[in-house]
Amino acid sequence: MIEIRGLHKSFGSLEVLKGVDLTLSKGKVLVIIGPSGSGKTTLLRCFNLLEVPDKGSLRLGDNSFEFHEHAKIPQKDILALRQNTGMVFQSFNLFPHMTALENVMEGQITVQKKSKDDARKRAEALLAKVGLADKADSYPHKLSGGQQQRVAIARAMAIEPEVLLFDEPTSALDPELVGEVLKVMKQLATEGMTMAIVTHEMKFAADVADHILLMDGGRIIEQGTPDEVLKNPRTARAIQFLNHLNGKAEDSSE
């Protein structure tokens, strides 16, 4: 489904990804964890080419790309790839001039060229699915962070992507709102949606991930099932990172 080989990405002189390989099969949930600055968000943004890698290859369904420095990727190939991916952002990025319903209709109308009626039907169904049928006509600023993020999930799903990408979807939320968003994501996972998730929610990762990647310094330093990575990490750096996270979790629960 998704296959990434030898991915490199630099911002100026800073090398953020130093050769990443991964495979994500259909219906599976991939969770990417790691300290800040480890390159996990950049990696996720390479999935839909919001960042274009310098080197390596990416295959997503029927879309294949080979990256070389200075070689431009045709715009139409990028757009085709993005129609097969949906993304949920840390800061929601709902369109503030549109209602929740219009946000979810927008991609279907502008990109997929669906009729308004068809788009509205699908949007209403998706809002109901994320538990916000009654908020269809609300503008984003009238919604809580958790509600906005659930609309954003519905918006990302509206274009029927083959994979959903989540970039720290709960990091900007008040603690009491995190649960409602994770619940929706968990439901999608059980329904067989292919997902790649960057997150700091370890309990959630342990629950829903089929495969976990632990990144540090632009490389994958551990990967495997949640049990393998979270319970029996092999590298010293991974142990240090996980202990640090657990320590933080204990602190905040006091």
Place this chain on the structure above:
Amino acid sequence: MTDRQIQILLDSFWPLLKAGVLYTIPLTLITFALGLTLAIVTALVRLSSLKILKLIADFYVWVIRGTPLLVQLFIIFYGLPSVGITLDVYTSAVIGLSLSVGAYCSEIVRAAILSVQKGQWEAAFSLGMSRMQALRRIILPQAARVSVPPLGNAFISLVKDTSLVAIITFVDMFKKAQFIAAATYEPMIIYCEVAVIYLAFSTVLSVLQNYVEKRLERFTAT
């Protein structure tokens, strides 16, 4: 005020208002529409990566903003005929004012587009939109809201700036006032009268501007 002066005031009101409605207002509307179009194109070019067009756009804004509008009008109407381009007074006025509006408003439009958060572009791109689709559906509607107050100011300025065309013999409301003042020897009365009419036009536009702002505010945070 003598009876004669009051009579002049009343007699001149309708001719002045007529000149305003027939010339000043249409001139304002036409030049603002053309100027705003030019402003949006210029702003988009300056935000793009089209090197040569960008240089042209930068040069245009630099020249127009750096020289007096009156001098520009003189060059177009009195200067161009000597290099073989003769334009009538209406065309000259429309071109001169539109170029001016375009240059000033392009800065407003550019700043408004830049004020829209980067995440909005990314959200649009993540749905598969092209740059043009993202701009049209997501970015410009938000930029429009931000730019209404400064564009409203530019529009009101334009109503007053149109009076400059009187100097290149365009018979607008102000030129009409000059004729009447010269014929009646009552410059104080006539020019104050025409000032009041300009004030009335501007006031109506301010109210309109407030209304548009209110309407566009419906989706923003309290």
